[in-house]
Amino acid sequence: MNLTLKIWRQKSSADKGQMIEYKVSEISEHMSFLEMMDVLNEQLIAEGDEPVAFDHDCREGICGMCSMYINGEAHGPDRGVTTCQLHMRMFKDGDTITIEPFRAKAFPVIKDLVVDRTAFDRIQHAGGYISVNTSGNTQDANAIPIAKEAADEAMDAATCIGCGACVATCKNASAMLFVGAKVSQYALLPQGQVEAADRVMAMVNQMDLEGFGNCTNTGACEIECPKGISLENIARMNREYLKASLKG
Amino acid sequence: MAILDSKVPQGVPLKDKWTTYKDKIDLVNPANKRLIDVIVVGTGLAGGSAAATLAELGYNVKAFAYQDSPRRAHSIAAQGGINAAKNYQGDGDSAYRLFYDTVKGGDYRSREANVYRLAEVSANIIDQCVAQGVPFARDYGGLLDNRSFGGVLVSRTFYAKGQTGQQLLLGAYSAMNRQIARGKIEMFNRHEMLDVVIVDGKARGIIARNLVTGEIERHSAHAVVIGSGGYGNVYFLSTNAMGSNATAAWKIHKKGAYFANPCYTQIHPTCIPRSGDYQSKLTLMSESLRNDGRIWVPKNMDDVMAIREGRKKPTELTEDERDYYLERRYPAFGNLVPRDVASRAAKERCDAGYGVNATGEAVYLDFKSAIQRYGKEQAKLQGIDNPSAAKIIELGEAIVEAKYGNLFQMYEKIVDENPYKTPMMIYPATHYTMGGIWVDYNLMTTIPGCYAIGEANFSDHGANRLGASALMQGLADGYFVLPYTIGNYLSNDIRTGKISTETKEFDAAEKAVTERLDFFINNKGNHSVDYYHKKLGKIMWEKCGMSRNEAGLKDAMKEIKALREDFWKNVTVPGASNEMNPELEKAGRVADFLELGELFAKDALERNESCGGHFREESVELDGLQKGEAKRNDKDYAYVAAWEYKGEPAEAVLHKEELEFKDIELKQRSYK
Numbered sequence: 001m002n003l004t005l006k007i008w009r010q011k012s013s014a015d016k017g018q019m020i021e022y023k024v025s026e027i028s029e030h031m032s033f034l035e036m037m038d039v040l041n042e043q044l045i046a047e048g049d050e051p052v053a054f055d056h057d058c059r060e061g062i063c064g065m066c067s068m069y070i071n072g073e074a075h076g077p078d079r080g081v082t083t084c085q086l087h088m089r090m091f092k093d094g095d096t097i098t099i100e101p102f103r104a105k106a107f108p109v110i111k112d113l114v115v116d117r118t119a120f121d122r123i124q125h126a127g128g129y130i131s132v133n134t135s136g137n138t139q140d141a142n143a144i145p146i147a148k149e150a151a152d153e154a155m156d157a158a159t160c161i162g163c164g165a166c167v168a169t170c171k172n173a174s175a176m177l178f179v180g181a182k183v184s185q186y187a188l189l190p191q192g193q194v195e196a197a198d199r200v201m202a203m204v205n206q207m208d209l210e211g212f213g214n215c216t217n218t219g220a221c222e223i224e225c226p227k228g229i230s231l232e233n234i235a236r237m238n239r240e241y242l243k244a245s246l247k248g
Numbered sequence: 249m250a251i252l253d254s255k256v257p258q259g260v261p262l263k264d265k266w267t268t269y270k271d272k273i274d275l276v277n278p279a280n281k282r283l284i285d286v287i288v289v290g291t292g293l294a295g296g297s298a299a300a301t302l303a304e305l306g307y308n309v310k311a312f313a314y315q316d317s318p319r320r321a322h323s324i325a326a327q328g329g330i331n332a333a334k335n336y337q338g339d340g341d342s343a344y345r346l347f348y349d350t351v352k353g354g355d356y357r358s359r360e361a362n363v364y365r366l367a368e369v370s371a372n373i374i375d376q377c378v379a380q381g382v383p384f385a386r387d388y389g390g391l392l393d394n395r396s397f398g399g400v401l402v403s404r405t406f407y408a409k410g411q412t413g414q415q416l417l418l419g420a421y422s423a424m425n426r427q428i429a430r431g432k433i434e435m436f437n438r439h440e441m442l443d444v445v446i447v448d449g450k451a452r453g454i455i456a457r458n459l460v461t462g463e464i465e466r467h468s469a470h471a472v473v474i475g476s477g478g479y480g481n482v483y484f485l486s487t488n489a490m491g492s493n494a495t496a497a498w499k500i501h502k503k504g505a506y507f508a509n510p511c512y513t514q515i516h517p518t519c520i521p522r523s524g525d526y527q528s529k530l531t532l533m534s535e536s537l538r539n540d541g542r543i544w545v546p547k548n549m550d551d552v553m554a555i556r557e558g559r560k561k562p563t564e565l566t567e568d569e570r571d572y573y574l575e576r577r578y579p580a581f582g583n584l585v586p587r588d589v590a591s592r593a594a595k596e597r598c599d600a601g602y603g604v605n606a607t608g609e610a611v612y613l614d615f616k617s618a619i620q621r622y623g624k625e626q627a628k629l630q631g632i633d634n635p636s637a638a639k640i641i642e643l644g645e646a647i648v649e650a651k652y653g654n655l656f657q658m659y660e661k662i663v664d665e666n667p668y669k670t671p672m673m674i675y676p677a678t679h680y681t682m683g684g685i686w687v688d689y690n691l692m693t694t695i696p697g698c699y700a701i702g703e704a705n706f707s708d709h710g711a712n713r714l715g716a717s718a719l720m721q722g723l724a725d726g727y728f729v730l731p732y733t734i735g736n737y738l739s740n741d742i743r744t745g746k747i748s749t750e751t752k753e754f755d756a757a758e759k760a761v762t763e764r765l766d767f768f769i770n771n772k773g774n775h776s777v778d779y780y781h782k783k784l785g786k787i788m789w790e791k792c793g794m795s796r797n798e799a800g801l802k803d804a805m806k807e808i809k810a811l812r813e814d815f816w817k818n819v820t821v822p823g824a825s826n827e828m829n830p831e832l833e834k835a836g837r838v839a840d841f842l843e844l845g846e847l848f849a850k851d852a853l854e855r856n857e858s859c860g861g862h863f864r865e866e867s868v869e870l871d872g873l874q875k876g877e878a879k880r881n882d883k884d885y886a887y888v889a890a891w892e893y894k895g896e897p898a899e900a901v902l903h904k905e906e907l908e909f910k911d912i913e914l915k916q917r918s919y920k
Contacts, residue, residue, distance in 0.1 A: 191378070
């Protein structure tokens with residue numbers, strides 16, 4: 001198929017940036033979206049232009065590195081996939097595709113479609129861990145039985161890949177689905193209880209410092225999340241936060 | 249030929265070596281640890297766990313990742329699970345049994361003492377990860393669940409859905425975060441190591457490029473740890489991440505670290521086939537699929553052609569028209585033969601012309617029998633008399649979905665076919681490299697103060713790795729082995745003081761790095777980096793792939809050398825070096841692969857035996873039940889081939905570490 005691509009080009013964080021139009025032809029429907037971008041980049045290199053910079057790594061939907069806002073949706077039109085798993089069969093011959101970076105105050109553009117998501121890391125530094133040293137003599141793994149339901153629910157929350165689609169999708173650029181998922185994973189497990197109050201306070205505080213917006217319950221993040229992280233995690237975080245606040 | 253000193257503790261029984269060794273090791277007192285800096289390159293399971301643990305102990309750690317966060321390292325993509333000798337199932341597992349399975353699975357080409365230590369610390373890994381909040385799968389009693397993996401006789405694999413690597417990596421990442429918050433780890437995201445700096449014969453720092461600004465930075469330390477993974481991307485197409493590279497490992501090799509067994513590569517049988525020339529990477533599907541899927545190609549060439557041209561569907565072929573070639577050739581193990589055997593058998597059928605897709609490189613993995621079997625079983629369990637054919641399929645598909653649902657969904661997203669209704673297509677792909685930097689028992693390379701851990705080293709998997717053992721090794725090295733052994737070395741450095749970066753050694757290393765980057769930018773050739781990478785991949789796949797022979801390997805060496813020379817003349821890299829420039833990053837990595845590939849072929853040529861993932865067509869059983877199968881040669885090749893860099897890959901000098909097996913009897917593998 002032949003396609004027109006409108007792509008955000010921005011030389012550096014200092015540059016203003018603009019949309020530029022490109023044409024690609026003979027695109028196979030079996031290609032992944034990023035393979036289509038590879039074709040474009042090879043074409044640009046052959047023409048002596050600079051290729052489009054975009055983040056990507058595992059290309060199997062788990063590392064969370066790829067981003068892109070495609071036709072107004074984080075990770076494009078398909079559901080339950082990251083951009084690397086989006087395939088060209090979702091588009092038709094003659095389509096014009098608009099490709100922008102994830103946009104949020106807390107995710108500044110580095111170059112073209114590459115954004116800086118280290119704000120997510122800093123939220124994790126604030127409390128996204130259980131304070132246990134590596135020693136070789138922690139208690140036996142089966143010493144504390146954990147109900148299967150709780151373990152499964154913790155796993156569902158822990159599935160978050162930290163891609164930032166929730167932030168890019170939210171009209172307030174809120175990170176509450178991301179933070180809620182991490183808070184929930186530990187809140188659901190006995191190991192996470194000791195530090196639960198401090199953790200939720202520290203992580204929410206850091207989230208606010210980073211400039212993420214608030215949640216107004218539109219639920220768009222849940223729909224665009226490639227891993228199906230549920231809104232329940234935001235509710236759980238709010239409960240944990242309230243509990244911790246009351247404790248003082 | 250120099251004898252390599254493995255430094256394995258002598259005069260102590262195998263099972264006591266590690267404990268005795270730890271008891272006698274030199275320690276660094278807590279106050280002195282604060283005076284010592286350690287660089288860790290790579291933040292996957294090995295690098296991430298090592299960085300966290302070293303920081304907990306009190307060392308000042310500088311960690312480097314080319315990704316934008318440590319959490320994105322490619323360990324995250326491991327699906328199936330992690331082995332540990334916990335014996336929770338009471339099925340007779342033990343450290344010895346895990347050790348035995350690993351040595352046998354590696355076709356007796358790994359170092360006994362290292363493998364025993366791995367098995368010994370495996371149970372600690374599970375305890376540690378649970379304490380960190382890793383949500384492993386549990387049974388209804390709330391205890392940890394296990395699955396069986398890769399043809400061993402016990403259930404010792406712990407898992408977190410099909411995302412075990414992700415959960416373990418996020419565990420290590422959380423341990424790192426705690427230390428980053430305390431300032432004990434200084435994290436350098438989007439940084440790539442471009443050389444190691446040697447001062448007075450010791451590794452004392454690295455030169456790194458800031459991938460955002462393009463700035464070249466000097467970082468010093470008392471020791472350098474390489475945990476940068478394997479070199480599977482030398483094949484261009486592999487299940488590795490796009491950025492996975494061998495540069496850190498290759499740079500230390502060029503500065504004196506021996507590279508061991510580069511030809512040992514694992515080609516995994518159950519990957520989604522290539523669909524066209526634009527293909528950028530291959531996707532693995534867990535080998536657990538072979539527990540229920542049956543592998544076949546059509547018996548008749550007419551059917552192959554009809555299927556390729558779309559005139560016939562695979563479901564229209566009767567049982568008589570199908571060749572279940574693994575069941576035919578290996579009646580005892582059938583579809584559950586080890587990875588290397590299954591991969592070669594698929595290649596054999598496709599080479600003979602029986603491949604079932606347009607590229608001719610695909611075989612079927614069919615769940616029809618499993619759906620029938622489970623469907624009938626469920627009907628009986630649910631008390632349904634005389635179930636209809638449709639009901640049986642419905643019940644059977646529900647069971648298959650419960651077991652493999654996420655993999656089926658992934659397949660359908662990529663291929664756009666429903667694998668419940670039509671057989672999956674699979675083909676082997678490069679997945680893991682058992683070879684790597686040579687290390688001694690301390691995990692130190694032949695450069696003092698330079699260590700290699702995880703997939704980057706060679707030590708534990710011999711010529712073939714068992715399923716669910718890569719995660720185990722990465723975390724064993726990072727959490728439980730290196731943090732001890734490195735202390736023994738660093739105890740001599742408590743009075744050294746800060747290492748200066750303003751020395752002639754750093755000057756020289758930085759100059760060489762800068763010159764190379766400038767060359768790429770200024771060359772203005774006529775071919776992109778990918779053009780060369782794809783060509784290299786094709787040579788590697790065709791001549792150093794699943795089966796190798798003398799003529800092919802000699803050709804490969806020549807062709808790679810010629811391609812390398814062409815690359816240095818005609819490669820083009822757009823943009824500048826003082827900015828974010830992904831093409832420039834790729835150029836450096838491919839330049840290194842173009843050297844590594846030639847050493848790989850040389851090593852494969854030198855090893856004229858078949859062992860594990862390395863199959864030499866000249867070394868097969870000539871008669872009897874095993875006719876045509878791989879033939880190992882313990883008399884001549886029971887050694888580690890460690891190569892010393894001498895300027896050109898073809899001139900590398902071989903050093904042999906003879907392998908001794910005192911606790912295990914060497915046996916030929918048989919799956920007939």
